[in-house]
Amino acid sequence: MANKLRLGIPKGSLQDATIALFERAGWHIYANGRSYFPSIDDPEIECMLIRAQEMARYVNHGVLDAGLTGIDWVVESGLQVESVTSLVYAKQSRKKVRWVLAVPEDSKFEKAEDLAGKIIATELVEVTKRYFAERNVPVQVEFSWGATEVKPPMLADAIVEVTETGSSLRANRLRIIDTVMESETHLIANRNAYNDAWKREKLECLAMMLRGAIAAQGQDIGAAVIGQAHLVQRHPAQRQAQAGTGPPHQGGAFGKARRRSVHASASIARASRTSRALSPPASWVERRISTRS
DSSP: OOOOEEEEEEESTTHHHHHHHHHHHTOOEEOOSSOSSOEESOTTEEEEEEEHHHHHHHHHHTSSSEEEEEHHHHHHHTOOOEEEEEEOOOSSOSSOEEEEEEEETTSSOOSGGGGTTOEEEESOHHHHHHHHHHTTOOOEEEEOOSOGGGOTTTTOSEEEEEESSSHHHHHTTEEEEEEEEEEOEEEEEOHHHHHSHHHHHHHHHHHHHHHHHHHHHHTOHHHHHHHHHHHHHHOHHHHHHHHTOSOTTTTHHHHHHHHHTHHHHHHHHHHHTTOOOOOOOOOHHHHHHHTOO
16 A cells, blocks of 8 residues: 555635645645545645644544644644644734734723633633633633624623734724734644654655745745755755656655755745845744653
8 A cells, every 4th residue: 555644734714825835835736615635746645624723633633644733723732743843824924823812992901910800702712721820810711613803892801812913803993912822833743653754754855845935935045955955964865866866766755855846946046046044943832842742
């Protein structure tokens, strides 16, 4: 039986941005409006559309080998998964999103402590409970099925909601008083799958190409080049594939990635002449996950 990587693609707000990112990295994902099993032009990958909120569960359970989801939903789930890499992109931008504590703009609430005894509506229930517990502020946290911005002041006193630009909150006359957490997309993996040599190599290749596509778009070229050089050094088969000294299909996932990434490499080369590398620090959430037992 041929090796297959079962990969979860986030359905919903991240879906189009994720498919576009794969396109820039050299993979073409074809999704129609009805099927939850989009096709991809890589015979070693099988895709399934899963809501980002549920991705960690199915990866943890082994239904999926890996998936892309926000680190907020991984933390919310409390489940153990491997973070292969972080990928800073979102629905509308290439920035991290924020989960913020917001109140009606004409209210007297100025800080979390002012909300003692109040009702907080959110989709991010467990993270919100921990946020207030750490501050010893007793509140009632209620799960929101959506349209959370419309709930204050009649259905809730405040909300914890995700935002990229804050425009939706402002449109609903809400005011941000604190940031509960920042989040970014992560490629996560099932621990058993990540311990499989073939799947780990495939995931590292996938991570490298996706990071390269983001770096090329943002002209963060040095990081992409360094990452590629690091992987080439670690994998002799990839050195042969890049040098042209091995058979056309030698090099496993990396050999195929080289052939797949001609246009991405060209973009990186062009942009590198006018850009210099940036080295963003790892987020505290990523460090936390990498150190979990």
